[in-house]
Amino acid sequence: MALKVVLLSHSPEPERAVATAARNCYSPRDIETIDENWTQEEVEAMVARVRDAGHLSTFEHTMFTFGVSGVSRALTHQLVRHRHMSYEQKSQRYIKVKGQFEFITPPSISARPEIKAKYDTLMAQIADFYAEALAAGTPAEDARFALPNAAETQIVITANARALLDFFTLRTCNNAQWEIRELAFAMLRLAKRAAPALFVRAGATCVRGYCNEPNGPECPRYVVVRNPVAARRRAGVDEDGPERSNPEIVADQQTAALAG
Ligand SMILES: Cc1cc2nc3c(=O)[nH]c(=O)nc-3n(C[C@H](O)[C@H](O)[C@H](O)COP(=O)(O)OP(=O)(O)OC[C@H]3O[C@@H](n4cnc5c(N)ncnc54)[C@H](O)[C@@H]3O)c2cc1C
Numbered sequence: 499m500a501l502k503v504v505l506l507s508h509s510p511e512p513e514r515a516v517a518t519a520a521r522n523c524y525s526p527r528d529i530e531t532i533d534e535n536w537t538q539e540e541v542e543a544m545v546a547r548v549r550d551a552g553h554l555s556t557f558e559h560t561m562f563t564f565g566v567s568g569v570s571r572a573l574t575h576q577l578v579r580h581r582h583m584s585y586e587q588k589s590q591r592y593i594k595v596k597g598q599f600e601f602i603t604p605p606s607i608s609a610r611p612e613i614k615a616k617y618d619t620l621m622a623q624i625a626d627f628y629a630e631a632l633a634a635g636t637p638a639e640d641a642r643f644a645l646p647n648a649a650e651t652q653i654v655i656t657a658n659a660r661a662l663l664d665f666f667t668l669r670t671c672n673n674a675q676w677e678i679r680e681l682a683f684a685m686l687r688l689a690k691r692a693a694p695a696l697f698v699r700a701g702a703t704c705v706r707g708y709c710n711e712p713n714g715p716e717c718p719r720y721v722v723v724r725n726p727v728a729a730r731r732r733a734g735v736d737e738d739g740p741e742r743s744n745p746e747i748v749a750d751q752q753t754a755a756l757a758g
Pocket of ligand 1: 579582583664669673674
């Protein structure tokens with residue numbers, strides 16, 4: 499089964515929720531009127547103001563819930579390291595696998611027929627062992643010890659926009675592992691559709707004009723920061739990918755910051 503990501507729900511008007519939280523800091527309005535009379539332009543201007551100021555606690559007044567399937571346990575093991583997001587994962591204790599369990603095959607294995615054949619055989623052997631262990635009375639919670647990282651799983655993720663921004667920064671980076679990177683881009687596309695103003699500059703740090711990765715200079719996106727047109731073409735950046743910062747503006751801002 500292929501990766502599938504759906505945005506199950508999100509807080510109503512998440513951009514407005516952020517703007518209202520921010521207005522509470524900057525406006526003399528009382529609490530009953532703090533959320534009144536917003537225009538979309540005002541909401542976006544307020545979001546941009548707090549975003550650019552790094553006042554990102556305002557982004558925490560939102561909630562996005564994603565449903566994810568067709569991913570490996572290797573992915574979810576990495577995913578749950580992000581401590582500000584909440585998870586519910588399909589249980590291998592309560593759900594016994596019948597027959598061949600679903601598993602993810604990395605493209606690098608699919609591309610090598612001999613290795614792929616051995617991989618499939620190994621998965622079949624594991625499934626046989628698992629069935630035999632269950633039949634012999636081994637509890638599912640113990641039989642699952644034999645299931646591999648490749649075993650397919652399903653997970654629900656809930657996070658606020660700030661936690662998502664952190665996640666997108668680390669996991670859309672070319673340095674991230676391919677499967678979690680695909681997930682991060684899929685989630686980013688959905689989040690951006692639901693709340694464009696919150697996620698307009700979301701993505702790896704190169705989207706915002708810098709790169710801390712030691713192997714950054716080897717990355718095609720590293721060039722994006724300096725020569726966006728050529729590198730965009732070379733890197734085959736997908737249309738729904740995050741917007742790129744204008745390198746000249748970034749350079750000017752950096753110069754101004756250093757000078758100031
Ligand atoms: C390319 C890549 C390679 C990786 N390789 C490995 C690896 O080889 N081995 C491995 O074990 N992990 C690895 N990781 C996982 C990594 O170490 C982090 O656990 C994961 O990326 C989550 O990052 P985080 O802790 O910043 O995120 P979160 O848990 O989402 O936290 C977000 C931010 O909140 C703050 N925060 C959260 N908790 C605390 C706390 N307790 N105290 C203080 N501040 C806190 C920090 O500012 C943190 O950056 C890798 C990650 C990436 C992206």
